[in-house]
Amino acid sequence: MPDASPLAVEAIRFHEVGKTFPTKPVPLRAVERVSFGVARGELLAILGPSGCGKSTLLMMAAGLEEPTEGRLERGGMPLVGPHRQTGVMFQDATLLPWLSVLDNVLFPATIRRIPHAKVVDRAMELLRTVGLKGFERARPHELSGGMRQRAAICRALVLDPDLLLMDEPFSALDAITRDEMGDVLLDLWQHTHKSAIFVTHSIREAVLLADRVLVMSRRPATVAEELVVPFPRPRDPRLADTPEFTAITAHLRGVIAAGMQGEMA
Amino acid sequence: MRGALASLGAVAALVALWEAAVRFIPISPNLLAPPSAIAEALALHPALLLEHGWATAHEALLGFLLAALAGMALGAALSASALLRQALMPFVLALQIVPKMALAPLFVVWLGVGAPCRMAFAIFIAFFPVLIGTMAGLAGTESGALRLCRVLGASWWQTLWRVRLPYAVPQLLAGLKTAATMALLGVVIGEFVTAQQGLGYVVMFGASLGETALVLAAITLLCAIGLVLYGVVLAAELAFGLWYKAPLPAGEFA
Amino acid sequence: MTAARLPAAPLLAALLALALWEGLVRWARVPAVLLPSPGSVATSLWEAAPLLARHALATGGAATGAFLIALAAGVALASLMVLSPLATRLLYPNLLLFQLLPKVALGPLFVVWLGLGLPSLMAFAVFVSLFPVAIAMLTGLRAADPLQIRLCQAQGGSGWQIFRYIRLPTALPFLFAGAKVAATMAFTGAVVGEFISADAGLGWMVMQAVGRSDTPLIFAALAVLCVLGAALYALVVLAEDAARRRWGTRR
Ligand SMILES: Nc1ncnc2c1ncn2[C@@H]1O[C@H](COP(=O)(O)OP(=O)(O)O)[C@@H](O)[C@H]1O
Ligand SMILES: [Mg+2]
Numbered sequence: 165m166p167d168a169s170p171l172a173v174e175a176i177r178f179h180e181v182g183k184t185f186p187t188k189p190v191p192l193r194a195v196e197r198v199s200f201g202v203a204r205g206e207l208l209a210i211l212g213p214s215g216c217g218k219s220t221l222l223m224m225a226a227g228l229e230e231p232t233e234g235r236l237e238r239g240g241m242p243l244v245g246p247h248r249q250t251g252v253m254f255q256d257a258t259l260l261p262w263l264s265v266l267d268n269v270l271f272p273a274t275i276r277r278i279p280h281a282k283v284v285d286r287a288m289e290l291l292r293t294v295g296l297k298g299f300e301r302a303r304p305h306e307l308s309g310g311m312r313q314r315a316a317i318c319r320a321l322v323l324d325p326d327l328l329l330m331d332e333p334f335s336a337l338d339a340i341t342r343d344e345m346g347d348v349l350l351d352l353w354q355h356t357h358k359s360a361i362f363v364t365h366s367i368r369e370a371v372l373l374a375d376r377v378l379v380m381s382r383r384p385a386t387v388a389e390e391l392v393v394p395f396p397r398p399r400d401p402r403l404a405d406t407p408e409f410t411a412i413t414a415h416l417r418g419v420i421a422a423g424m425q426g427e428m429a
Numbered sequence: 430m431r432g433a434l435a436s437l438g439a440v441a442a443l444v445a446l447w448e449a450a451v452r453f454i455p456i457s458p459n460l461l462a463p464p465s466a467i468a469e470a471l472a473l474h475p476a477l478l479l480e481h482g483w484a485t486a487h488e489a490l491l492g493f494l495l496a497a498l499a500g501m502a503l504g505a506a507l508s509a510s511a512l513l514r515q516a517l518m519p520f521v522l523a524l525q526i527v528p529k530m531a532l533a534p535l536f537v538v539w540l541g542v543g544a545p546c547r548m549a550f551a552i553f554i555a556f557f558p559v560l561i562g563t564m565a566g567l568a569g570t571e572s573g574a575l576r577l578c579r580v581l582g583a584s585w586w587q588t589l590w591r592v593r594l595p596y597a598v599p600q601l602l603a604g605l606k607t608a609a610t611m612a613l614l615g616v617v618i619g620e621f622v623t624a625q626q627g628l629g630y631v632v633m634f635g636a637s638l639g640e641t642a643l644v645l646a647a648i649t650l651l652c653a654i655g656l657v658l659y660g661v662v663l664a665a666e667l668a669f670g671l672w673y674k675a676p677l678p679a680g681e682f683a
Numbered sequence: 684m685t686a687a688r689l690p691a692a693p694l695l696a697a698l699l700a701l702a703l704w705e706g707l708v709r710w711a712r713v714p715a716v717l718l719p720s721p722g723s724v725a726t727s728l729w730e731a732a733p734l735l736a737r738h739a740l741a742t743g744g745a746a747t748g749a750f751l752i753a754l755a756a757g758v759a760l761a762s763l764m765v766l767s768p769l770a771t772r773l774l775y776p777n778l779l780l781f782q783l784l785p786k787v788a789l790g791p792l793f794v795v796w797l798g799l800g801l802p803s804l805m806a807f808a809v810f811v812s813l814f815p816v817a818i819a820m821l822t823g824l825r826a827a828d829p830l831q832i833r834l835c836q837a838q839g840g841s842g843w844q845i846f847r848y849i850r851l852p853t854a855l856p857f858l859f860a861g862a863k864v865a866a867t868m869a870f871t872g873a874v875v876g877e878f879i880s881a882d883a884g885l886g887w888m889v890m891q892a893v894g895r896s897d898t899p900l901i902f903a904a905l906a907v908l909c910v911l912g913a914a915l916y917a918l919v920v921l922a923e924d925a926a927r928r929r930w931g932t933r934r
Binding site: 635 | 696697772773777780783787794795839863864865871893896917
Binding site: 252 | 484576577578579582
């Protein structure tokens with residue numbers, strides 16, 4: 165459960181963060197001074213039209229891009245560069261083709277020079293949880309797209325990060341696999357309780373998984389709407405078929421559509 | 430496997446056709462010696478062919494190895510330093526479009542007519558495919574994998590060793606294959622212009638005497654040396670494949 | 684504009700290299716036999732200009748002719764292989780075999796077969812430049828999207844239409860890549876042919892100059908040769924640009 169006490173340090177906080185890319189001939193304003201935080205144990209979903217600056221937000225949270233204005237705090241400290249306790253996942257799994265699934269999951273340990281023996285149990289446990297037991301020795305090219313993305317989740321979680329950043333992690337998958345992956349993540353979530361930012365195009369995914377949803381405006385990104393998802397945990401995927409759930413998704417759809425109309429007017 | 434057998438069959442058919450054509454159509458053996466005559470020439474001059482063949486083979490192999498080392502080293506340096514790239518790439522590109530093999534006489538002027546001249550020329554010729562292959566390979570790392578390295582805070586060395594190098598190998602191997610052929614050609618053209626020793630010299634000498642069977646025998650040996658050199662790269666590719674254990678992405682068509 | 688900026692940096696680098704070269708030769712008093720200064724090469728170029736021009740015409744003509752023949756023959760060969768499975772089975776393995784041969788080493792054979800002179804020189808140059816074209820073109824023709832071919836078949840397209848409207852456009856970028864290699868190889872073939880035995884051409888001139896240790900003339904002749912080779916290459920690049928503008932081919 166999100167820790168709501170005001171004294172608790174947030175996992176990450178954006179203070180008036182803005183980003184302009186020095187493109188030519190005109191600089192490109194991607195993010196317009198946004199402020200928000202993610203509490204410890206909270207899963208925050210970010211929805212918004214394509215190209216509005218969501219990935220840019222996430223890249224800044226990962227320490228891969230520097231904000232041009234404002235600042236970021238990670239666990240109460242200023243964020244400079246990639247943080248050891250942050251796990252990241254992108255749209256494509258980018259497993260290294262010459263490593264087995266297990267070695268791919270252990271790759272972060274390799275880079276951080278942590279002996280594999282220390283984390284291999286955890287890696288196996290994660291693989292089992294996402295349903296990849298028996299595929300540890302397989303090569304990425306022998307897996308389906310969904311299985312590769314499961315391996316990528318395990319890789320992001322193997323060093324037990326306290327913040328997980330996910331940029332449309334399932335949008336390269338087909339609709340059925342995608343819902344399945346949402347369920348896998350939901351299940352994994354109820355067990356681990358990490359802080360997370362989850363960028364998605366799917367309203368269903370956002371409401372089903374998140375504690376809170378931010379809807380971004382068109383570029384440059386600002387927070388157009390913030391919504392606390394009222395459903396208790398643990399949640400069941402069947403929640404998505406209830407009228408309460410549908411009411412919320414309909415509301416969000418309306419907000420997004422209104423944002424687009426405002427742009428056209 | 431079946432493709433290899435079919436190729437072998439086609440080659441055998443070609444050889445048989447050749448032999449038959451020369452026997453049934455009255456062609457002067459000076460114009461086209463039949464395969465049997467080539468075999469005869471091989472058996473008739475073993476000492477001569479072995480001596481010159483050895484000279485060609487070891488100059489080509491050494492030239493290839495040195496070109497491979499130099500090409501990989503400079504390729505890595507060029508892809509690491511933008512300044513170096515800006516300074517040297519114009520020359521590399523200019524040399525790519527001029528007929529480099531025509532520059533052989535310069536090496537005679539500089540290094541005389543001995544083995545150093547031929548080897549230096551072979552290195553010069555074989556160096557560029559390796560350089561280009563190394564650079565293309567190192568530039569061709571999947572962007573997602575590089576991003577992963579940045580996320581994990583991998584050092585420059587870790588990124589190079591654990592990610593960029595494995596991604597680069599297929600292109601590098603393609604460059605090495607071209608280089609293997611080029612090194613042999615470099616030595617042979619060197620032998621043409623220095624006219625001292627080697628199979629290239631035998632080919633030229635035999636041709637001037639109208640000894641077509643000897644010429645074709647020397648060319649057969651040249652092909653064998655070429656296949657051995659190519660085999661060296663193929664063995665490296667096989668070893669890499671055993672480690673990689675996944676379908677290799679195709680190297681650039683060279 | 685960018686077009687004006689583009690050659691500036693390499694040009695500057697080349698001028699710098701020339702200046703460095705001239706300075707080095709003067710300062711270290713390098714004997715002209717080893718490394719003539721750019722100045723003495725220029726003098727040699729000027730003095731031997733009529734001779735150089737005559738031999739350049741011979742070599743350039745042979746190489747360009749061979750290039751054009753190789754281009755036509757390579758395209759024809761590859762097209763034949765795509766249109767006829769029988770031709771593929773007969774020709775493809777042999778094509779691959781020749782790919783492994785050290786082809787340039789076969790030069791003296793052409794002299795045995797065709798004697799001294801233009802026919803043997805051009806035949807040899809065609810022989811070494813044909814393969815890059817044929818293999819690139821074949822790769823390109825085979826790279827066509829099978830779905831597009833199916834689509835064309837479904838609409839009743841004939842084999843020729845599929846070739847003309849789907850395979851050929853896909854193959855064009857591959858063909859140009861092969862043609863660039865062939866342009867260089869045609870000059871290589873012509874010059875190596877002249878090294879082996881000839882009585883004219885820049886390659887022959889260079890070998891004569893090597894015999895007389897006339898290094899400035901070697902440099903001058905090779906410079907002319909490089910410019911000729913680069914010019915043919917540039918023509919291919921220009922043709923590629925034109926084709927891309929005309930047909931909007933990818934890559
Ligand atoms: N490195 C960059 N340089 C220049 N422009 C960029 C860069 N990264 C993203 N952009 C631009 O910033 C805008 C927002 O991109 P992004 O954050 O990827 O959007 P989203 O993830 O919401 O689809 C886009 O218009 C994109 O083209
Ligand atoms: Mg995005």
